[in-house]
Amino acid sequence: xxxxxxxxxxxxxxxxxxxxxxxxxxxxxxxxxxxxxxxxxxxxxxxxxxxxxxxxxxxxxxxxxxxxxxxxxxxxxxxxxxxxxxxxxxxxxxxxxxxxxxxxxxxxxxxxxxxxxxxxxxxxxxxxxxxxxxxxxxxxx
Amino acid sequence: xxxxxxxxxxxxxxxxxxxxxxxxxxxxxxxxxxxxxxxxxxxxxxxxxxxxxxxxxxxxxxxxxxxxxxxxxxxxxxxxxxxxxxxxxxxxxxxxxxxxxxxxxxxxxxxxxxxxxxxxxxxxxxxxxxxxxxxxxxxxx
Numbered sequence: 001x002x003x004x005x006x007x008x009x010x011x012x013x014x015x016x017x018x019x020x021x022x023x024x025x026x027x028x029x030x031x032x033x034x035x036x037x038x039x040x041x042x043x044x045x046x047x048x049x050x051x052x053x054x055x056x057x058x059x060x061x062x063x064x065x066x067x068x069x070x071x072x073x074x075x076x077x078x079x080x081x082x083x084x085x086x087x088x089x090x091x092x093x094x095x096x097x098x099x100x101x102x103x104x105x106x107x108x109x110x111x112x113x114x115x116x117x118x119x120x121x122x123x124x125x126x127x128x129x130x131x132x133x134x135x136x137x138x139x140x141x
Numbered sequence: 142x143x144x145x146x147x148x149x150x151x152x153x154x155x156x157x158x159x160x161x162x163x164x165x166x167x168x169x170x171x172x173x174x175x176x177x178x179x180x181x182x183x184x185x186x187x188x189x190x191x192x193x194x195x196x197x198x199x200x201x202x203x204x205x206x207x208x209x210x211x212x213x214x215x216x217x218x219x220x221x222x223x224x225x226x227x228x229x230x231x232x233x234x235x236x237x238x239x240x241x242x243x244x245x246x247x248x249x250x251x252x253x254x255x256x257x258x259x260x261x262x263x264x265x266x267x268x269x270x271x272x273x274x275x276x277x278x279x280x281x282x
Binding site for chain 2: 048049084087091112
């Protein structure tokens with residue numbers, strides 16, 4: 001039997017699997033919907049907040065259409081379950097096909113993914129990804 | 142009597158007030174501490190995750206020492222209380238003294254701040270701020 005944490009890790013991985021598969025139906029199934037859909041919030045790296053599940057899914061459709069062949073490797077995956085809500089913090093290693101001698105170009109982002117448990121399933125309500133730019137922390141804010 | 146949401150908004154504003162005052166004691170009083178301190182996570186714009194309250198406070202000390210005279214104006218402040226946890230999403234308009242003809246230079250960041258209620262007080266466990274770079278969403282992830 002899967003633990004809460006296992007199910008949460010699986011829900012978190014589903015975001016990236018749906019992305020890699022370019023499958024908007026899987027993406028929609030992961031995110032909160034119905035009346036709760038208004039709570040959805042999403043920040044793509046370098047972007048503003050996208051609000052509401054319809055706008056969030058449109059943003060993913062755009063990202064997926066313009067970023068084929070991306071692959072994600074997740075590291076430093078940390079989970080925090082707090083009652084019926086949970087947060088996953090992780091680092092996304094993003095691999096793109098390279099144009100030069102290297103087969104891949106990699107970049108990375110750090111991410112806070114927020115979930116809420118609805119009828120026993122972890123559904124995503126928040127994705128906040130930010131670029132890691134190698135700037136010294138002391139200049140950053 | 143203050144509502145949950147009022148207290149949460151006040152806790153969120155305290156982060157920026159403590160920063161502007163350069164007051165690390167106020168910063169420490171806001172963040173979770175003791176055994177819970179290990180849960181603290183912080184991302185300054187463009188940075189990696191900082192983990193654990195000691196490291197998080199050191200990172201704020203560095204940022205404050207190197208960014209005097211910053212002022213924050215918060216917009217689009219949204220709160221979500223989920224039992225004993227809460228999330229505040231907001232946009233930070235950051236004003237710095239300008240070197241040229243303009244008295245201020247402004248930039249902005251979008252932020253997810255996470256709180257947990259401990260003995261009736263909202264304490265911060267997560268600060269994830271990311272730069273808004275004006276890149277098209279579809280190229281961002």
